[in-house]
């Protein structure tokens with residue numbers, strides 16, 4: 001009895017959320033491009049061609065897990081999420097935080113000892129792990145600078161370009 | 176001039192072997208087993224994620240204001256550098272506290288596997304226990320840090336470290352210094368921030384967190400992807416456990432890891448070694464502490480010292 005009431009209540013709440021949130025595939029189209037520029041200090045931002053990747057991948061869930069699209073690809077996700085019909089927001093940053101190693105975030109992840117997802121990559125890693133794994137496998141461009149043009153600060157950071165060491169051979173420092 | 180061979184070192188010390196027991200050596204003897212501070216932080220290095228971009232090396236260089244590198248950090252020809260008849264790859268040095276090396280192990284069919292390397296911040300560091308002037312400290316956050324002010328330059332820690340990490344700098348003959356990764360303790364860790372390399376890594380090949388949680392995460396990654404990983408977390412038990420631990424897709428010995436290490440602290444070995452020549456070492460702290468106290472006006476380095484019951 002009780003669980004049924006909770007179920008109904010939950011259903012109503014979910015319906016409300018679904019209605020109020022943007023739903024892809026209903027009226028909102030997926031974005032044609034996505035600007036990725038959180039590292040824009042060392043690199044210029046990347047304009048990610050979302051349309052192109054929609055065309056060449058086998059479906060949204062290749063990247064969006066069970067959150068969106070056509071069924072679950074990863075069998076580890078499927079153990080719990082096989083029935084998931086996609087959710088109201090497919091945005092990466094909903095789950096992948098940009099600062100995964102702050103004390104606050106580490107404490108939050110550890111607060112509930114029953115929490116299953118204790119190992120969620122941060123946003124930067126979520127992108128790279130998804131993008132690069134595929135790019136390397138499919139022999140798509142996979143050097144850093146293939147996607148990221150470096151800024152002056154970036155060249156300084158890598159001691160590259162005009163900041164490259166003058167004498168390549170000096171101070172060999174291996175003992 | 177400072178170059179004393181190991182043999183020579185013992186000869187010199189044996190000559191003046193009247194046993195002078197000084198508290199610092201005593202402490203090393205009396206130390207009980209210690210399995211790391213309960214809230215120690217650590218880093219899980221997942222080698223299956225590393226792409227060899229060397230961003231971590233660049234970040235380390237910047238964070239610690241290290242000298243200009245020999246080659247740019249985006250020059251991947253460094254992976255071809257080998258030493259000692261091709262048996263050894265690049266190592267950490269006084270100018271690079273972390274290095275990334277490339278391997279082409281049999282197990283991956285020759286596909287490259289990259290291995291980042293730095294001080295592993297042992298739970299019971301051999302560098303610390305071998306140092307008789309207590310230049311090393313294991314902080315409660317897990318970092319093994321070093322105090323150049325008390326170091327006498329004997330280089331015992333370099334011999335004791337099972338991972339050959341501490342490097343010696345010859346930059347100043349009067350103030351010899353050991354240089355190694357300090358987990359960014361002074362600039363980041365003690366403020367609750369992750370080390371610079373971790374923050375910079377694009378792949379999160381480096382995961383920062385409580386060591387206890389990292390061990391759970393590591394085993395969970397293996398359980399979810401048994402085909403992807405070797406069923407071992409390197410550093411969980413090696414030499415009594417280390418704060419930095421590794422996951423790999425190929426057997427660790429094919430990536431230059433020492434897989435013959437004992438699973439209890441090196442301390443035990445150091446202890447029996449110290450037992451073998453107690454009076455030899457006894458004279459050194461007295462002598463150098465004397466010099467040192469004269470030089471420093473008696474300032475000690477006792478804060479935050481690992482508790483030696």
Ligand code: SF4
Nearest residue numbers: 294295297300302336
């Ligand atoms: S790896 Fe070596 S230098 Fe680092 S804590 Fe362990 S014994 Fe000391």
Ligand code: SF4
Nearest residue numbers: 225226228229231376
């Ligand atoms: S920054 Fe990360 S991916 Fe790049 S070499 Fe270092 S550990 Fe590997």
